[in-house]
Structure formats: structure tokens, C-alpha cells
Amino acid sequence: MSSISKPKQFQLPRIFPRPKSHKGLWYWLATVDHKKIGTMYGLVSFFWFLIGGIEALLIRLQLGQAESSILSPEVYNQMFTMHGTTMVFLVVMPLSAAFFNWIVPLQIGARDVAFPRLNALSLWVFIFGSILMNISWFAGGAPNGGWFGYPPNSSLGFNPGNGITYWIMGLNVLGVASIAAGLNFIVTIINMRAPGLHMMRLPVFTWMTLITSVLIVLALPILAVAGIQLTADRIYGTNFFNSEAGGDPIFWQHIFWLFGHPEVYILILPAMGIVSEVLPTFSRKPLFGYTAIVFAGLVIGFMGWFVWSHHMFTVGLGPAANTAFTVTTMLIAIPTGVKIFNWISTLWGGSIKLNTSMLFSIGFIAMFTIGGLSGVTHAASPSDAQQQDTYYVVAHFHYVLFGGSIFAIFSGIYYWWPKFTGWLLDEKLGITSFILMFIGFNLQFGPMHWVGLNGMPRRIYTYAEDMGWESSNLAATIGGFIIALSVLVFLVNVILSKRKKQNAGGDPWDARTLEWSIASPPPHYNFVEIPKVNNIDDWWYKKYPELLEGNNQNIKKQKIEVEDSSNVDESKIHLPDLSYYPLLIGIGLTIAALGVMYTYALVAIGLVMVFWGSIGWSTEPVNEDSNEHH
Amino acid sequence: MSTDVTIQHGEEINNSTGVSAKKLLMWVFLGSDVMFFGTFIATFMAYRNKSLVGPYPEDTLNIPITSVSTFVLLMSSLGIVLALHYLKEARMGLAKFWLLMVIIMGIGFIGFQVYEFAHFANMGMTPQVNLFGSTFFTLTSLHGAHVSLGILWLIFLLINEYRGNLNSENAIDLEIAGLYWHFVDIVWIVIFALLYLITANDGVPPGGIPWIGGH
Numbered sequence: 001m002s003s004i005s006k007p008k009q010f011q012l013p014r015i016f017p018r019p020k021s022h023k024g025l026w027y028w029l030a031t032v033d034h035k036k037i038g039t040m041y042g043l044v045s046f047f048w049f050l051i052g053g054i055e056a057l058l059i060r061l062q063l064g065q066a067e068s069s070i071l072s073p074e075v076y077n078q079m080f081t082m083h084g085t086t087m088v089f090l091v092v093m094p095l096s097a098a099f100f101n102w103i104v105p106l107q108i109g110a111r112d113v114a115f116p117r118l119n120a121l122s123l124w125v126f127i128f129g130s131i132l133m134n135i136s137w138f139a140g141g142a143p144n145g146g147w148f149g150y151p152p153n154s155s156l157g158f159n160p161g162n163g164i165t166y167w168i169m170g171l172n173v174l175g176v177a178s179i180a181a182g183l184n185f186i187v188t189i190i191n192m193r194a195p196g197l198h199m200m201r202l203p204v205f206t207w208m209t210l211i212t213s214v215l216i217v218l219a220l221p222i223l224a225v226a227g228i229q230l231t232a233d234r235i236y237g238t239n240f241f242n243s244e245a246g247g248d249p250i251f252w253q254h255i256f257w258l259f260g261h262p263e264v265y266i267l268i269l270p271a272m273g274i275v276s277e278v279l280p281t282f283s284r285k286p287l288f289g290y291t292a293i294v295f296a297g298l299v300i301g302f303m304g305w306f307v308w309s310h311h312m313f314t315v316g317l318g319p320a321a322n323t324a325f326t327v328t329t330m331l332i333a334i335p336t337g338v339k340i341f342n343w344i345s346t347l348w349g350g351s352i353k354l355n356t357s358m359l360f361s362i363g364f365i366a367m368f369t370i371g372g373l374s375g376v377t378h379a380a381s382p383s384d385a386q387q388q389d390t391y392y393v394v395a396h397f398h399y400v401l402f403g404g405s406i407f408a409i410f411s412g413i414y415y416w417w418p419k420f421t422g423w424l425l426d427e428k429l430g431i432t433s434f435i436l437m438f439i440g441f442n443l444q445f446g447p448m449h450w451v452g453l454n455g456m457p458r459r460i461y462t463y464a465e466d467m468g469w470e471s472s473n474l475a476a477t478i479g480g481f482i483i484a485l486s487v488l489v490f491l492v493n494v495i496l497s498k499r500k501k502q503n504a505g506g507d508p509w510d511a512r513t514l515e516w517s518i519a520s521p522p523p524h525y526n527f528v529e530i531p532k533v534n535n536i537d538d539w540w541y542k543k544y545p546e547l548l549e550g551n552n553q554n555i556k557k558q559k560i561e562v563e564d565s566s567n568v569d570e571s572k573i574h575l576p577d578l579s580y581y582p583l584l585i586g587i588g589l590t591i592a593a594l595g596v597m598y599t600y601a602l603v604a605i606g607l608v609m610v611f612w613g614s615i616g617w618s619t620e621p622v623n624e625d626s627n628e629h630h
Numbered sequence: 631m632s633t634d635v636t637i638q639h640g641e642e643i644n645n646s647t648g649v650s651a652k653k654l655l656m657w658v659f660l661g662s663d664v665m666f667f668g669t670f671i672a673t674f675m676a677y678r679n680k681s682l683v684g685p686y687p688e689d690t691l692n693i694p695i696t697s698v699s700t701f702v703l704l705m706s707s708l709g710i711v712l713a714l715h716y717l718k719e720a721r722m723g724l725a726k727f728w729l730l731m732v733i734i735m736g737i738g739f740i741g742f743q744v745y746e747f748a749h750f751a752n753m754g755m756t757p758q759v760n761l762f763g764s765t766f767f768t769l770t771s772l773h774g775a776h777v778s779l780g781i782l783w784l785i786f787l788l789i790n791e792y793r794g795n796l797n798s799e800n801a802i803d804l805e806i807a808g809l810y811w812h813f814v815d816i817v818w819i820v821i822f823a824l825l826y827l828i829t830a831n832d833g834v835p836p837g838g839i840p841w842i843g844g845h
Contacts, residue, residue: 083666193646221666
């Protein structure tokens with residue numbers, strides 16, 4: 001933030017004046033506040049969660065009975081492709097990003113992220129990228145090649161039209177958003193920690209954000225390259241995956257899964273971070289084995305790079321490769337197991353409070369363990385030869401991504417909701433939604449295990465009557481609608497609780513980490529005074545200093561209040577002013593990506609917007625009023 | 631509570647490592663870019679000697695010419711070191727001169743690349759013709775795009791030097807651009823070694839059709 005003010009500073013002429021007011025639409029379009037950006041990430045990705053859920057329900061309706069014809073085969077292909085792509089790239093990743101944005105600066109005692117405008121850029125590029133991908137529905141058909149887009153099925157010869165190109169362009173634009181956010185959070189966590197907050201005192205959620213960000217920054221470029229190659233094949237007639245010219249479609253699988261497997265950990269590590277915050281808070285105990293959990297996360301993030309070919313056991317890589325990838329894949333079960341045992345040990349002997357957030361976290365442990373164990377069964381390449389491309393695999397990844405990531409995300413929503421808004425969600429409705437989701441989830445994905453082992457293949461739009469799969473599929477469809485009901489109950493909960501506005505206060509859970517030491521919702525500058533940190537769970541030990549002396553009996557809570565921000569002279573706190581350039585660059589990038597498919601004129605317009613935005617960005621002062629001399 | 635941490639404007643931002651956040655950002659970004667180029671280079675190596683029709687590397691690559699353009703690009707790295715050195719010492723005349731030289735050398739490198747691409751296209755080597763063309767053109771043109779972006783960035787900084795906005799106090803802005811510039815040079819060293827030097831004598835692979843040249 002070295003804004004050395006220069007009298008001669010060049011500035012681009014402004015088309016619109018720089019927004020100043022902290023209210024209204026302009027404020028939301030130009031905000032650089034990490035909390036507002038987190039809120040927008042959350043709202044937009046929750047919208048896509050509903051869309052992806054509707055796509056899932058349509059799939060389940062089609063499969064609910066044998067030989068039904070609710071969806072045509074072509075629409076069915078589009079539906080499962082967009083369901084997978086939406087849930088991975090438009091739901092779990094950005095919902096995690098919503099938590100990164102909201103929570104990480106608060107947990108490390110910072111006023112904002114390291115690069116607030118870059119953060120806004122990530123948000124807008126994500127929003128426009130998500131729209132770009134979904135425009136395809138109205139532009140001749142959505143992508144239909146599965147979320148992994150294997151050529152030659154995704155090559156032009158078998159897949160004319162723009163669906164697949166929309167998919168690639170959308171992914172590449174979203175990749176820009178993810179990489180920008182990943183860079184930002186790495187620098188924020190490494191460089192913006194409050195005094196005394198060493199790396200090994202960081203809350204586990206912040207640690208997992210750091211590891212996830214490193215994975216994003218290293219894995220997404222690989223997807224970008226794969227996308228560029230496939231686009232070049234489709235639009236410019238290159239030969240990367242064209243076997244007639246000697247190209248190798250299997251090479252796509254290698255690149256895609258070299259990205260795709262770290263991506264799996266990008267989806268689950270933030271969830272593990274959320275659970276590692278919730279369990280200690282509601283067990284009123286420190287997290288068991290903090291160091292082990294952090295290092296297990298690091299080991300998972302590292303070993304995730306050496307397992308990609310387990311997605312390709314049946315393509316014929318040979319026994320040596322299959323054996324090697326079997327071993328590396330099974331080894332990942334070790335750090336994962338370390339985490340699960342640490343979470344269970346955190347519960348052990350604690351004074352457990354079974355509220356909605358805690359129930360979702362405990363549900364996470366159970367469901368993720370089931371999903372992890374079925375994962376080990378197809379880590380073994382001989383057994384995977386039976387399971388590849390069956391519903392058993394569908395069951396597995398829904399147990400880790402829905403029973404894992406989504407359960408943890410709901411746990412995080414209920415846990416941090418009072419921090420986001422200042423009021424509490426209703427517990428009765430919350431527990432109802434948990435029970436519905438738990439039952440619906442297991443009813444939907446449990447039977448997929450046996451119907452898959454019985455041979456039902458993935459991605460078929462229907463099946464014959466006499467296969468013996470009907471009752472399982474009907475159960476799964478009913479389960480899907482119970483999940484939908486649970487999400488509905490959650491939405492009703494939000495609406496009713498908003499009416500009641502039960503005041504939460506700064507620290508409703510008597511929690512442990514720094515975000516609870518300030519008001520809810522936090523003032524825009526977060527901390528009146530940057531905290532000084534002496535311990536892991538510093539806020540907890542400020543409240544209960546006797547625990548540090550080994551005294552476990554008759555603990556008295558110290559009278560320590562959350563920071564009072566009512567009498568703060570805000571003119572002394574300097575935060576960056578609003579900027580609409582991130583929005584401009586986001587729109588420009590998306591227009592350019594659209595132009596790749598239609599006309600170079602659009603590419604030129606988009607790039608001019610990006611260029612204009614970049615120059616404007618780098619020449620506008622961070623603060624308009626920073627002319628005073630330091 | 632703490633007494634030494636107070637809110638003073640401009641000073642309240644934490645800096646845990648002592649490294650400027652902007653510089654750290656550039657380092658992490660370069661790590662990300664390594665994966666980007668790494669995947670393209672891996673693609674090139676995986677498809678080396680897999681083209682079924684010509685022209686093949688031995689028919690096209692011209693090592694002497696590319697050696698000259700490589701030399702120009704590597705010298706520009708020396709130039710940006712000097713430009714930064716004189717900027718830090720506030721000797722603005724030399725700082726501007728060397729920055730200008732870097733920009734000229736960068737444009738020179740791009741000029742060589744444009745000539746090379748046009749020459750190859752004339753010979754009938756295009757991204758569409760075979761795997762060598764596809765992998766060669768994507769990798770080198772994306773490297774060229776990186777160099778071009780760097781040139782735009784350096785021009786922007788040079789203008790700021792002339793306007794007096796970039797001086798010894800905020801020399802870090804040039805240092806960060808220098809990190810990027812050096813990285814792009816290092817990537818070129820890898821590309822020159824793998825795509826040109828060791829590939830130069832690759833002829834017709836087993837199963838390939840010999841190239842008879844021309845159109």
C-alpha cells in the first residue's frame with residue numbers, strides 16, 4: 001500500500017466518476033471490501049447451486065423409472081455435463097472462495113486481503129465466466145461431453161456446434177478468476193498476518209485456504225493449456241488430439257487429470273478447514289493434533305499430484321503404471337485417515353453442543369469416511385476395472401463431494417452466519433434441514449453403490465426394465481427430492497430468521513479464533529486495533545487464561561468484550577477507495593472469450609476493454625484523498 | 631493490550647515477511663506460469679517425432695538465425711538489470727537509456743519471431759499441417775505473447791520515468807517487471823534448448839512420409 005502521492009500522476013480520463021457513496025448499486029459494483037465480495041461470491045454461487053440442483057433433479061426424474069422419456073438423450077448429455085461442471089466450478093469452488101473472502105482476513109487480523117482490487121477482479125471474472133458458460137443453453141445447446149470433455153467425443157468431428165467451445169471458454173475465464181484469487185490469498189496469508197500470528201498459530205481453516213490456493217495456482221494453468229489445445233483443434237484445425245495426424249486423445253486424459261486430481265483436493269480441503277473450526281468450538285476443546293492436521297493437509301496437497309492416472313486404470317497404461325498409481329493413491333488414505341481420527345479425538349471427552357452447524361460437521365465426518373473408503377476400493381486397479389464408469393463411482397464422488405464438501409459448507413454457513421449478518425439462524429429449522437438432507441442424501445447415493453456394482457453404467461439416459469435397477473433408482477430419485485426439500489427448508493429458515501433478527505452479538509458460540517473478537521457484522525475496517533497474538537486460538541485463551549496454566553477446574557470466563565466499534569474515528573483508518581476497473585476488465589475478458597467463437601471484432605472490443613481497464617487500474621490512486629504528506 | 635500497534639494512516643497494513651506484497655505476488659504468479667509453460671513444453675516433448683507428414687524439424691528450423699534472436703533476448707535481461715541499477719541510484723539518464731534498450735531488444739526478438747513464422751508459413755509449415763506445427767506454434771506464439779505483454783509493461787514504466795512518476799523511491803515497480811522479464815527469458819532458454827537445439831536434426835519418424843518440400 002505504498003501510495004506515494006505524485007503531483008503529476010497521470011490518470012486515464014474517466015467515463016464514469018469514481019463511485020464514492022457506500023450505498024446503492026454503484027457501491028456493490030465497485031466495492032473492494034473483502035466482506036462484500038465474499039457475500040456476492042456466496043449469493044451468486046448459491047444461485048448456481050440451485051440451478052445445478054435443478055439439473056440433478058431432472059436427471060433423477062429421467063432415471064426414476066426404466067425407459068422413461070422425460071429428457072431426450074441429447075438433452076440428458078447436456079444435463080449431466082452441466083450438472084457436474086456447475087457443481088465443481090460454479091458451486092463448490094466459489095462457495096469456498098466466499099468463505100476465504102469473508103473469513104481469512106478476519107482470522108489473520110487484517111483489514112482486507114493483500115490486493116483488494118484484484119479480489120474484486122476475481123469476483124467479476126467468476127460471475128461473467130459463469131454466465132458465459134450458461135449462455136450456451138440458448139446458443140445452440142449446452143456442452144455435452146461430460147465434465148472431463150474427453151476427445152475425440154469433444155472434437156469437432158463428433159461434436160459440431162459451439163457447446164464444447166462454450167465449455168472451454170467458460171472454464172478458461174473461470175480459471176483466470178480462480179488463479180487471481182489463489183495468488184491473492186497466498187500473499188494475504190503469508191504476508192498480512194497480525195503480529196505474533198506465526199504460521200503454526202494460524203487457524204486450520206486459514207491453513208487449508210493457503211494449501212488450496214497453492215493447488216489452484218499450480219493446477220488451473222494445466223486446465224488452461226488443455227483448453228487452449230482443444231480450442232485450437234476445434235477452431236483452428238490443429239492436431240493435438242487428432243489421431244489421424246498422429247495426435248493422441250489419451251494425452252488429453254493425462255493433462256486433464258493432472259489438473260483434475262489436484263482439483264479434487266481444491267474442492268475438499270476448504271471443507272476440511274471448516275470442519276476443523278466447527279468441531280473444537282462446539283466441543284469446547286482445542287483441536288486434537290493441530291500440527292498433525294496441518295501437515296496432513298500439506299501431505300494431501302503434495303501427494304495429490306502423483307495419483308492422476310487412477311482415473312485412467314482402464315485405458316491400458318500397462319501393469320507398471322497401474323501398480324504405481326494404485327500405490328500412490330492408497331497412500332493418500334493415510335493423511336486423510338490422520339485427519340479423520342483427529343476430528344473424532346477432538347470430539348472425545350468434549351462438552352458437545354449438537355446444534356445445526358455441529359451436526360453438519362459430524363455428518364461430514366461420517367459421510368466423508370464412507371466416501372473415502374469406497375475411494376480406496378477403486379484405488380486398487382484390478383477392482384477398479386469392475387467399477388470404472390459405473391454408478392459405484394458416482395456414489396463415491398457424491399459421498400466425498402456432497403457428503404463431504406457440501407455438508408461442510410452448510411456447517412460453515414450455519415457457523416459463520418451470525419458473523420456475516422449479526423443475527424442467528426433458527427435452530428429448529430436448521431436441524432430439520434440437516435435431518436432431511438442426511439436422509440435424502442443417503443437415500444439418493446447409498447443405493448448407487450449396489451446398483452453400480454450390479455453393472456449400471458454412468459451417463460446412460462435410460463435402462464431396460466428387467467435389469468433389476470428400478471427400485472434403487474426410484475429410491476435415489478425420492479432421495480433427490482428430499483434433498484431439494486431440505487434446501488427449501490434452509491431458504492425458509494433464512495427468510496423467517498431475517499424477520500426475527502435474533503441478535504447474535506460478536507461471539508455467539510464462545511468461539512476460539514480472531515473473527516469472533518469483533519462485532520457482527522464487522523465494521524468495514526474489521527479491527528479497531530490490529531490484535532497481537534500469543535497463542536493458537538488466541539481469542540479463546542484471552543477469555544480463559546487459566547487454561548494456559550493447566551488449570552481445568554472451575555474455570556472463570558474473563559470479562560472480555562468484543563471490540564466496540566461505535567466510537568472509532570474512521571478518518572484515521574485508510575482503506576482503498578472503490579474502483580470499477582475490475583468490473584470493466586471482467587466484462588472485457590468475457591466479451592473477448594465470446595468473440596473467439598463468433599467474430600474477431602468482439603475479441604478486439606474485449607481486449608480494448610481489458611487494456612483500458614488495466615491502464616486505468618494502474619494509474620488511479622488507491623485513495624483519492626491521499627494528497628496529504630506523510 | 632498492545633500499545634505498539636496503533637492506527638496510523640498508511641502504516642496499519644501488516645507485513646509479516648518483510649517482502650513487499652507486490653513482489654511476493656509476482657513470485658507466486660511466476661510459479662503458476664511455470665505450470666502453464668511446463669504443460670506446453672511437455673506436450674511438445676510427448677509429440678516429438680510423432681508427426682506423420684512433413685515438414686519436419688530438420689526441414690524447417692534455422693539454428694543460426696534463432697541463435698541471434700536468442701542472444702538479443704538474453705542481452706535484454708542484462709539491460710533490465712542495468713536499468714534497475716541506475717534507477718535505484720537515481721541516475722535517470724542511464725536508467726531511461728537502458729530501459730529503452732530493453733524495449734528495443736524485446737521488439738527485435740518479436741521481429742525475428744514474426745520473420746520466422748512468416749518464413750515457415752511460406753515453406754508450408756503451419757499449425758494445421760502436422761503435430762510439430764501444432765505444438766511448435768502454440769508454444770512459441772504464447773511465449774511471444776508473454777514477451778509482447780512485457781514490452782507493453784516496460785513502455786508504460788518508461789513513460790512513467792519520463793513523467794517523473796517512477797524514480798529511485800519506487801524502483802520496486804521496475805524490479806517486479808524485471809522479475810517477469812527474466813522469467814520470460816529463462817523460459818526461452820528452455821524452449822531454445824528443447825524446441826530448437828535438440829530437435830533440429832529430427833527427420834522423418836518411423837511411419838512418417840518424407841517431405842518433398844515446397845508447396
